[in-house]
Amino acid sequence: MLTITDDLGSQHIFDQTPKRIVSLVPSLTETLYELGLENEIIGITKFCVHPYHLKSVKIIVGGTKNVHIEKIKALNPDIIIANKEENTLEIVDSLREICPVFVTDIVTVEDTLKTINDFGLLFKRTTDAKKWTEKIKFANDDFASFMQDKKWQKAAYLIWREPYMAAGSETFINEMLKLNKFENMYELFEGRYPEVEIRKMRIQGDPDLVLLSSEPYPFKEEHAFEIGRVTHHAKTVFVDGEMFSWYGTRLFKAFQYFKALQNRIEE
Template identity: 90%
Template sequence: MLTITDDLGTQHHFSETPKRIISLVPSLTETLYELGLENEIMGITKFCVHPYHLKSLKIIVGGTKKVHIEKIKALNPDVIIANKEENTLEIVDSLRDICPVFVTDIVTVEDTLKTITDFGQLFKRTTDAKKWTEKIQFAHTDFERFMETKQWQKAAYLIWREPYMVAGSDTFINEMLKLNKFENIYEKFEGRYPEVEIRKMRIQGDPDLVLLSSEPYPFKEEHAFEIGRVTHHAKTIFVDGEMFSWYGTRLFKAFQYFKALQNRIEE
């Protein structure tokens, strides 16, 4: 009997190792795959795009905010992987009658390491989990050394347009900004992803950098021009949204990406 507590404090009891997994979290689908669990993954969301081949091999059970209950039930899962931010409480509650729903809540690097360790315990992949946590810890330390001589810069991280929305406090993105010594001018705004008026950006924080994410909104050159007209001196940079918002094993690649981004900013 395995007893494990998820990030919402719910205790889950398993008489044997779960063999049929449904993941409702794109970055954690990738993490499960990296832990050697491809064959155990039965269902994924339409946003689970890494590794790409899974979409043609696994059952798509909906999105992250809306799922097909009957499709999930038909897959007879042993466990469903969810996330407090990605999935709604309504979805989680509606699935609890099918099987245990293991809910993660990931904001920091430490949260990421804990989730990977939890998965190692839950799915009997402790060796693989330890390998990944050690790789991420090493990359994290290496990046911190790389950043020692860098200066803090004020930044805004845009995730949506019409209305414009930014990453605020208590988000994984905000933690990644801090690691890059980007001071988030919207950190003290109410809400995790507040709506903002870009014409007020200068008086609200006058950023040195405006980061335009590749997801969930695909910002283009015309948007950078639009923003540049009101921010004046701020440097507008397109960034890979997955590197800033995907937790799990993706974090290892993110630290290498952040190094390249820092070098690009200095050009």
């Protein structure tokens, strides 16, 4: 018997190791796969794109904000993996009538490590979980050493257009910005993803860098030009949104990406 508490404080008791998993969180679907649980994953969202082949062999149960309850019920899962930000409370409450819903709440590197360890306990993959947490800790320490002599730069991280929206406080993206010594000019704005006016960027923070994420909005060159006309000296940089927003085992790859990004910015 296993008793484990999720990040919302809900206690879950399992007589047996859960064998049928529905994952509603793309980055955690990838994490479950990396922990050797491909056969146990039975349902995923349409946004679960890593590893790519899962979409052709697993049942798609909808998106992260709009799931097909009956389709999930028909899969007869033992556990559903959800996330406080990715999935609404209404969805989680509805799914609790089917089986236990393990809800994660991930903002920091430490939260990521905890989730991987929790999965190790939940699914009897403690050896794999330890391997991944040690790899991420090493990569984190290595990147911290790499950044030691770097100077802080003021930055804006944009995730959407029409209206423009930025990453704010209490987000995983904001924590990744800090690791890169990017001072988030929107950290003190109200809301986790505040709407912003790019024409006010100079008077509100005058950033050194404007980072344009590849997701959820696919920024293009014309958008960089539009922003450049009002920010003047700020350097506009396209960044891989997955590396800044996907927690879980993806974080290991992110640290290598951040090194390359830092070198690119210095060119």
